[in-house]
Amino acid sequence: MRRIIASALVLLCAGSSFAQEKEYPKPERMTPGMTEFWTPQPAIVTPGDILTDSAPSDAVVLFDGKNLDAWVSANGGEAKWPVHDGVFTVDKKAGDILTRESFGSFQLHLEWCVPVGITGSSQSRGNSGVYLQDKYEIQILDCYQNETYANGQTGSVYKQVIPLANAMRKPGEWNVYDIIYTAPVFNEDGTYKLAPSVTVIQNGIVLLNNFTIRGTTEYIGHPQVIPHGDGPLRLQAHGDPSAPISFRNIWLRKM
Ligand code: MG
Numbered sequence: 001m002r003r004i005i006a007s008a009l010v011l012l013c014a015g016s017s018f019a020q021e022k023e024y025p026k027p028e029r030m031t032p033g034m035t036e037f038w039t040p041q042p043a044i045v046t047p048g049d050i051l052t053d054s055a056p057s058d059a060v061v062l063f064d065g066k067n068l069d070a071w072v073s074a075n076g077g078e079a080k081w082p083v084h085d086g087v088f089t090v091d092k093k094a095g096d097i098l099t100r101e102s103f104g105s106f107q108l109h110l111e112w113c114v115p116v117g118i119t120g121s122s123q124s125r126g127n128s129g130v131y132l133q134d135k136y137e138i139q140i141l142d143c144y145q146n147e148t149y150a151n152g153q154t155g156s157v158y159k160q161v162i163p164l165a166n167a168m169r170k171p172g173e174w175n176v177y178d179i180i181y182t183a184p185v186f187n188e189d190g191t192y193k194l195a196p197s198v199t200v201i202q203n204g205i206v207l208l209n210n211f212t213i214r215g216t217t218e219y220i221g222h223p224q225v226i227p228h229g230d231g232p233l234r235l236q237a238h239g240d241p242s243a244p245i246s247f248r249n250i251w252l253r254k255m
Contacts, residue, residue, distance in 0.1 A: 045253075055109070055251035062099060062233070063088065063250040071097045074234065081237075087113070090128060090244035092237045098134065102230035105255040108132075108179040113246045114142040116172035120242035122148040126171075127238035128245055129158065132181050133231030137217040138200055140177075140236070140245070144168040155200050155207030158217045163200070163207035174248070176203055182255075184213075186227045 046057035055061050062070045065086035071079035074096040081091045114126040126142030137158040141148065143166055150156075154175075155163035169175050178201040185194040200208040215223025235247070 048251075053111075053249050055249075056253060059109075059251040059253050060101065060103075061251050063247065065248060068097070070100055071235075072100055074098050087246045087248040089246040090235070090237050092239060092244060094237065096234050096237050098234050099232040102232050103133065103252060103254060104183040104230045106181055107253040107255060108177070108181065108233070109249065109251050110177045110179070111174050111247065111249045112140055112177070113174045113248075114144070114171040115243045115245065118142055118171050118243050120240060121146060123152060124240040125242045126245050127236070127240045127242070129236040129238070130177070130179070131217065131234035131236065132179070132196070132198065133183060133228060134234045135216045135226070135228060135231060136196060136198070136213050137236070138177070138179060138198070142168070142171060142242075142245075144170045155202055157198065157208070157211060157213055159219075160214055160217075160223060161208065161211050164209065165205050165207055167202040167205035167207065169203060177201070180255075183230070184228075190225065190227045192225055 043058065048054040048056050048059075055064070060070075067083055068079040068081060068088060073079050073094060075094075079097040080094045081088050081097060108130070110130060112128070118126055120126075123141065125146050126140075128140040129137040130140060131137045139152060139154055139156045139158045141152070141154045143154040150162040151159050153163060153166065154168060155165075167175075180199040182194075182197045184192050184196040187193045196213040197210050198208055198213060199206070199210050213223075215225045218224065233252075
């Protein structure tokens, strides 16, 4: 008899807990519009004209074939590299040039040409470079049928990474760089909270795909992590004895 009563109690308890199970609201039924956002709308940017190589409508034009007003000499004063025929050519004796304006993250378009008949080998043939925020060099070098150390060839972050391809056009033809750069963020102790990173496309071919830059470009020794804010672009007047290269059509979009 006791056993029957105990069993009945167990059943009653189980039944009451089932009866008291709480009911929660079900997720609302989704409609297509719930995942469609209309604001903010991306800014309208008019692309450059492919026939005239003009810049997009929101770009900072750094060279449009006329003058070097957007640049200064790294040694102080005006940028003195010669402008001619809609291009400008490195003057190695005059030293590097810097943009007047400083930048954070950006998209950069830049075209460069190695002169026909250039001589020299390895790093001594058409060497220049574009320094992002005046700290990190994307190598510019005549790597057309010219081998050098792989992490120093065109499209490398100099001495930090081997590019994914050699996309060189031959001397006399224009090479096109499109560089997408994300500026670093620093911790209070001067280390990277967010390291800088870069994508480099040459002549439509990806050389670096969102590469994480390890630190400053150093000729001797390892990259350094040095806190900095916005910085200019620097174009390198490398001291190699070969004929100097030329640039044209340089513009930048801030991001
Ligand atoms: Mg260089």
